[in-house]
Amino acid sequence: MRPKRGKTLRIILRNSRLRAAPALNKRAYNMGVLTIYDDYMGKNAKCNGQDAYSMVTKQTYNAVAHTYGHTRCGKGAWREELQYLLKVLPEKRGLRLCDLGCGTGRVLQFLVEEKVHFVHYVGVDYSQAMLREVQGWMEKFFPSQGISLQSGPILPRLSWLARWLQRLKVSSSRIELVEAPMQEIDPQEEAYDVVTMAASFHHLLSREDRETVLELVSWMLAPGGVLYMSNWQVSDALRTKTDLGEGIWKVHFGGKSGGDRYYYQLSAEELTELLLYAGFEDIQHHALSTGNLVTTAKKPHDA
Structure with a gap:
């Protein structure tokens, strides 16, 4: 079951020339493509109940994206969580990875630092401001040759050229950022x-959405593919939390990264x-030292 597509706009950052490289670095990504799909939800969307809670969370992330990015990517507790991702990667070259709820790109930045090479990275987030943060540091790390605008599907297929390069283990990559709720993506x-x-699955407030996302993930993974997730556990130390019932919590953060989530x-x-x-x-x-929970699982090889 695939949710219907929305109207999208994408920004493509293309780099020229192709080189092989033994490890992840700037040269390894001279064929890289950075894409942002924009305005998926529309500016006049109306919602209530759990949808309203989700919209507030999205607005908070849009407001704090710049500060959030500087305090999260690959630092502190995040590194402890993401070390478990390294342990379950099938290999460190030629991977195809989809990052649902990518935020400001902490997983992508961590993989870059750990010299994990992928031929296709798709980052999905409903916060446009978060995706702009990813775009900003990506443009600095991989100098662009130009930016163009065009419409397209949410999760496009990998081109025949990229597939050929993947088989040859040549260091080339396609990187795409998609603005959309994870429960509404259309994997191809x-x-x-x-x-x-x-730290994104825990923002799905209804069981229906949680089941939908996991069914989508199961479908889009290749046989033997790996799912990695981390979920926040509401700490007793948080004084500004409100129990809304049915497992849902409202947490208010102060300071520059403040707002309700x-x-x-x-x-x-x-x-x-x-x-x-x-x-x-x-x-x-x-279970992590922070109290948060990391979970890994695999799609059966015979699925």
């Missing part, structure tokens, strides 16, 4: 080696149930 093929949801409190038991229902196996949970 079953081909991703890894799907990540770093809404979370669903996920337990390891509930995650296991959801993942089994979606057809995953080899489910593992890891």
Whole structure:
């Protein structure tokens, strides 16, 4: 089951020339493509209930994107969480990865720092401001040859050229950023080696949305593909939290990264149930020093 597509706009950053490189660096990505799909939700969207909570969370992330990016990407507790991603990667070259709820690109930046090479990275987030932050540091790291605008599908297929380069293990990459809620993406093929949801799945407030996303992830992963997610556990130390019932919490953050955000409190038991229902196996949970929960799972090879 695929949700219907929305009207999109994308910004493409293209780099010229192709080179092979043994590890991830600027030269390794001279064929890189950076894409942002814009205005997916529309400016006049109306909502209520859980949808209203989600819209408030989105507005908060839009407002704090710049500060959030400078305090999150690859630093502190994030590195502890993402080390588990390295442990489950099928390999460190030629990967196809979809990052749902990519935010300001902490997973992408971590992979760059760890010299993990991928031929296709798709980052999805409903916050346009967050995606602009990714675009900003990507343009500095991979100098652009020009930017063009065009419409297109949410998750386009990988080109025949990129597939050929993937088979040859040549260091070339396509990087795309998609503005859309993760539960409404339209994956075009079953081909991703890894799907990540770093501190994003917990923003899905309804069970229907959680089941939809996991079914989409199960479909879009290649057989044997890996799912990685981290979910926030509402800390007792937080004084500005409000229990709204049914597992939903409103948390207010002060300072420059302030604003209201809404979370669903996920337990390891509930995650296991959801993942089994979606057809995953080899489910593992890891409790972090922060109290947060990292979960990994695999799509069966015979699926």
